[in-house]
Amino acid sequence: MQKDSFQIKLAEKEIKVEFGGLAEQASGCCLVKSGETSVLVTAQMGEEREDLGFFPLTCDYEEKYYAAGRIGGSRFIRREGRPSAEAVLSSRMIDRAIRPLFPENLKSEIQVIAICLSWDAQNDPVVAGLLGASLTLSISEIPWQGPIGVVRIGKIDNNFILNPTYEEREKGELDLIFSGIEREGEILINMLEGKGEEISEEMVLEAFEFARPHLKALIDFQKEIAKKIGKEKIKLEKPVLEPDLEKEIKKFLAKRLEKAFFQKEKQKRNNDLKGLEEELREKIEKEFGEEKIAQALTVFEKEKERILKENILQKERRPDGRKLDEIRKIEAEVGLLPRVHGSGFFSRGETKVLSILTLGAPGDQQLVEGMEIVGKKRFLHHYNFPPYSVGEVKPLRGPGRREIGHGMLAEKALFPLLPSFEEFPYTIRVVSELLSSNGSTSMASVSGASLALMDAGVPIQRPAAGIAIGMVKESDKNWKLLTDIQGPEDSLGDMDFKVAGTEKGITVIQMDVKTDGLTKEILKEALAAAQKARLEVLKNTGKVLSRHRAQLSPFAPKVFRLQIDPSKIGSVIGPGGKIINEIIESCQVAIDIEESGEVFVTAEKEAAAQKAIDWIKSITKEIKAGEVFQGKVKRILDFGAMVEVSPGQEGMVHISEFVPQRIDKVADVVSLGDIIPVKVIKIDELGRINLSAKQAGFKPKGYGSRTR
Numbered sequence: 001m002q003k004d005s006f007q008i009k010l011a012e013k014e015i016k017v018e019f020g021g022l023a024e025q026a027s028g029c030c031l032v033k034s035g036e037t038s039v040l041v042t043a044q045m046g047e048e049r050e051d052l053g054f055f056p057l058t059c060d061y062e063e064k065y066y067a068a069g070r071i072g073g074s075r076f077i078r079r080e081g082r083p084s085a086e087a088v089l090s091s092r093m094i095d096r097a098i099r100p101l102f103p104e105n106l107k108s109e110i111q112v113i114a115i116c117l118s119w120d121a122q123n124d125p126v127v128a129g130l131l132g133a134s135l136t137l138s139i140s141e142i143p144w145q146g147p148i149g150v151v152r153i154g155k156i157d158n159n160f161i162l163n164p165t166y167e168e169r170e171k172g173e174l175d176l177i178f179s180g181i182e183r184e185g186e187i188l189i190n191m192l193e194g195k196g197e198e199i200s201e202e203m204v205l206e207a208f209e210f211a212r213p214h215l216k217a218l219i220d221f222q223k224e225i226a227k228k229i230g231k232e233k234i235k236l237e238k239p240v241l242e243p244d245l246e247k248e249i250k251k252f253l254a255k256r257l258e259k260a261f262f263q264k265e266k267q268k269r270n271n272d273l274k275g276l277e278e279e280l281r282e283k284i285e286k287e288f289g290e291e292k293i294a295q296a297l298t299v300f301e302k303e304k305e306r307i308l309k310e311n312i313l314q315k316e317r318r319p320d321g322r323k324l325d326e327i328r329k330i331e332a333e334v335g336l337l338p339r340v341h342g343s344g345f346f347s348r349g350e351t352k353v354l355s356i357l358t359l360g361a362p363g364d365q366q367l368v369e370g371m372e373i374v375g376k377k378r379f380l381h382h383y384n385f386p387p388y389s390v391g392e393v394k395p396l397r398g399p400g401r402r403e404i405g406h407g408m409l410a411e412k413a414l415f416p417l418l419p420s421f422e423e424f425p426y427t428i429r430v431v432s433e434l435l436s437s438n439g440s441t442s443m444a445s446v447s448g449a450s451l452a453l454m455d456a457g458v459p460i461q462r463p464a465a466g467i468a469i470g471m472v473k474e475s476d477k478n479w480k481l482l483t484d485i486q487g488p489e490d491s492l493g494d495m496d497f498k499v500a501g502t503e504k505g506i507t508v509i510q511m512d513v514k515t516d517g518l519t520k521e522i523l524k525e526a527l528a529a530a531q532k533a534r535l536e537v538l539k540n541t542g543k544v545l546s547r548h549r550a551q552l553s554p555f556a557p558k559v560f561r562l563q564i565d566p567s568k569i570g571s572v573i574g575p576g577g578k579i580i581n582e583i584i585e586s587c588q589v590a591i592d593i594e595e596s597g598e599v600f601v602t603a604e605k606e607a608a609a610q611k612a613i614d615w616i617k618s619i620t621k622e623i624k625a626g627e628v629f630q631g632k633v634k635r636i637l638d639f640g641a642m643v644e645v646s647p648g649q650e651g652m653v654h655i656s657e658f659v660p661q662r663i664d665k666v667a668d669v670v671s672l673g674d675i676i677p678v679k680v681i682k683i684d685e686l687g688r689i690n691l692s693a694k695q696a697g698f699k700p701k702g703y704g705s706r707t708r
Contacts, residue, residue, distance in 0.1 A: 028140025041132030063371035149215030188517025198505030342456025355448035383407030466500030651689030
């Protein structure tokens with residue numbers, strides 16, 4: 001099949017892209033190859049839709065088990081099921097990078113699909129997928145104002161690394177993904193996402209400086225490809241608004257819109273705006289006809305955006321009356337729920353979150369199966385966003401992309417602060433329930449979850465907090481930052497810049513914009529504003545609880561650890577799990593055994609755990625010659641008896657080793673279940689234990705009357 005191939009080398013790493021011969025019916029398609037990782041990306045434009053109030057873009061990043069040479073899924077359904085959390089995050093990241101670059105008057109549905117076809121466990125398919133999305137849109141007929149460059153940056157031993165391998169990402173102190181566009185010869189950031197080990201704001205800026213020339217190279221690379229093989233873009237007609245209609249709408253709204261918009265209480269603001277919108281609908285339908293309602297609502301939204309930006313840029317006036325760098329009132333509380341293992345309440349204005357922590361046994365870890373990872377997770381943060389939190393009635397369904405994305409963002413923010421498994425061998429689950437939402441809920445859940453961890457006595461290094469910084473921008477010379485953004489500042493503003501971390505540094509960062517992008521100057525100011533606000537939040541929560549409690553909750557399970565000889569694992573488990581199940585049922589504990597011989601016993605009561613530990617120790621005890629035991633007769637044979645000297649360990653007493661005299665039958669001196677003294681006389685090369693009852697002083701009752 002005929003192909004067009006192009007390649008570029010970045011820091012000695014080659015990226016190859018191919019066009020043609022694959023998904024030829026799609027609006028655009030390309031295959032991106034990095035090492036032996038290959039990602040197929042397609043873009044398709046559908047029919048024009050009615051104005052939905054949002055741009056109908058769908059981005060899907062799909063992991064395929066075959067890409068990693070595996071057959072995944074359950075035993076009964078050997079195919080991919082729901083996308084993994086990592087795949088959802090990748091889909092959302094691609095969406096955030098490309099969405100702002102579609103023309104405002106494009107109403108057609110757009111779908112971008114990135115499928116990882118081959119994965120070499122070295123090169124990142126997500127960065128390749130986002131690069132492929134940019135390339136595909138650039139060469140298609142779909143109107144789009146790209147291209148964008150995208151790179152992943154790591155850092156090891158004070159050296160930045162371009163597109164690090166998985167191993168390098170694990171060793172590094174930061175992992176950041178930058179995407180950027182070029183405007184008037186300058187590279188602007190339009191998406192940033194990543195995590196770090198409490199990194200400084202200066203390090204983020206240095207990472208951007210390191211990324212900038214590589215972003216430029218990728219953008220130039222794509223422009224050349226688009227020139228050679230790109231299709232002509234579809235011309236969009238600019239919507240024509242009747243002058244009389246626009247004039248009448250603006251006259252109707254006049255001062256009423258600003259009065260309704262600038263209110264402190266969210267529900268009052270929303271109700272007044274909704275009422276104003278309904279009045280506008282009725283007026284336009286009556287005077288201009290039903291077909292003009294959509295145009296009127298477009299003007300209504302534009303006027304809201306104009307009023308917000310003008311007031312902030314010219315008067316530094318926010319909808320709720322706060323100063324530009326002012327955080328809403330903070331309240332925090334711990335220990336709200338008496339029976340749970342830990343709880344933390346955090347509110348910032350009308351955004352309120354309750355985080356609840358549960359500690360579990362090591363065996364409660366989540367099994368994770370995806371294309372890139374098969375393993376276990378010991379820390380889980382789940383985020384729930386019920387309809388009542390925004391004053392709505394909706395059916396309750398499973399977590400959507402938003403819930404998964406926000407939950408994982410807070411999880412990544414807190415993970416670097418957790419104690420190691422060796423230090424704290426618990427499975428940790430935190431659930432953040434959004435009680436009331438008015439902006440920046442994911443960052444509120446970082447604070448709530450941090451409080452819950454400390455309330456439970458989990459020895460985290462330091463408390464964490466998060467903040468969202470917004471922006472309104474008229475140009476690169478005229479812009480204002482907003483600290484702790486709420487509803488309208490998020491939906492109508494130009495940026496959502498989330499930063500979480502500790503007093504020491506940043507642990508997670510996520511940014512998306514609705515304008516072209518950020519200059520380095522704006523990025524620097526946004527990082528500084530986020531740092532100042534984060535420290536203020538930590539100061540407030542620190543008044544409630546500044547470090548973890550010294551003791552775990554009395555309702556939390558107790559986990560005890562012991563080491564056994566790995567060769568004894570089978571003895572503890574027993575045939576078909578008989579012995580371990582007996583211990584679990586009898587002692588009411590959970591037992592987890594690692595291949596290394598490390599055993600974890602989890603119980604609600606210490607006495608129950610100790611009983612199980614003693615049982616396991618007795619099973620795995622190394623029996624030595626000369627030791628004397630009180631053993632239980634388990635089986636009687638023609639030539640002797642099997643006697644249990646400790647749970648799970650039996651030895652043979654030969655018929656000649658019961659009494660000094662000769663006996664005809666073992667049953668003449670012992671019965672099943674008898675407890676008799678035995679001495680270990682030998683352990684052979686196969687580990688079999690030979691016992692003697694007579695050398696241990698055994699004297700059977702009635703022996704004389706039962707022998708000749």
